[in-house]
Amino acid sequence: MTTQTVTKGKAAAQTREAAAPAPAASSEAAVKPINRREFLYYIWGASIAVFLAQTTGAIIWFALPRFREGEFGGIFVVDPATVPAVGSAPVPNPTGKYWLSHTPNGLLALNMVCTHLGCLFKWVDANARFECPCHGSKFEEDGKYIEGPAPRSLDRFAVRVITSTGVVESDASGNPVKIDGAVRIEINTGKKIKGPSAGQA
Ligand code: FES
Structure with missing residues (x-):
């Protein structure tokens, strides 16, 4: 086996390594399940959002006149x-x-x-x-x-x-x-x- 052949073989091996998929560790990190603390944080945030939406709706409901001018009840x-x-x-x-x-x-x-x-x-x-x-x-x-x-x-x-x-x-x-x-x-x-x-x- 000549020196030139060995060099070609190493180059081919490096090319295959570069084309190989990312290590399994990084894909595991992407789908890492949320922990209990994060879950409670999201629930709390969602509750606050719902509460604010309901409060805003109620304020608008009571602020707007329920009957138009010239309509019985108004x-x-x-x-x-x-x-x-x-x-x-x-x-x-x-x-x-x-x-x-x-x-x-x-x-x-x-x-x-x-x-x-x-x-x-x-x-x-x-x-x-x-x-x-x-x-x-x-x-x-x-x-x-x-x-x-x-x-x-x-x-x-x-x-x-x-x-x-x-x-x-x-x-x-x-x-x-x-x-x-x-x-x-x-x-x-x-x-x-x-x-x-x-x-x-
Ligand atoms: S007196 Fe008017 S409804 Fe009876």
Whole structure:
């Protein structure tokens, strides 16, 4: 065997080594299973992510209005120029399910539903009062109980009056709100205030 042949043989061996696959140790490291500590770390991270997603969703859910403007359950905007004059017949809003009644003490948005068994009462001009056709309950223009089987005065929706100097809103009892200087009036049909019981009316 010549020296040239030996050199060729070594070169071929080195080429084969270079082309050989990586050692088994490196592929084992790539698929090394996670240990208990890492597993708990990932679980903890996933829990935090889920918690944050739920909290964000809940905040958005409560922050957004659930009803659009002009939809029952939401806000109805009333142009002050369209409010009936004090002492004139109340005006119905069938979509908002309320009667707009302008009394000497201020504005009221009375729920259209009778407090007895839920019939729709009417305004009777001749008697200047609300009368329920079902069982005869009667109420004054401000919703106060007069007579009949109804257990309480009419329910009302919260009224908010915006003027150039501030905001006036219904109190907890839903008493009439003055609209002097109003630039915008809002009826909140999502906020119903129960009328006082018949004995208190
Ligand atoms: S439902 Fe109105 S009086 Fe009965």
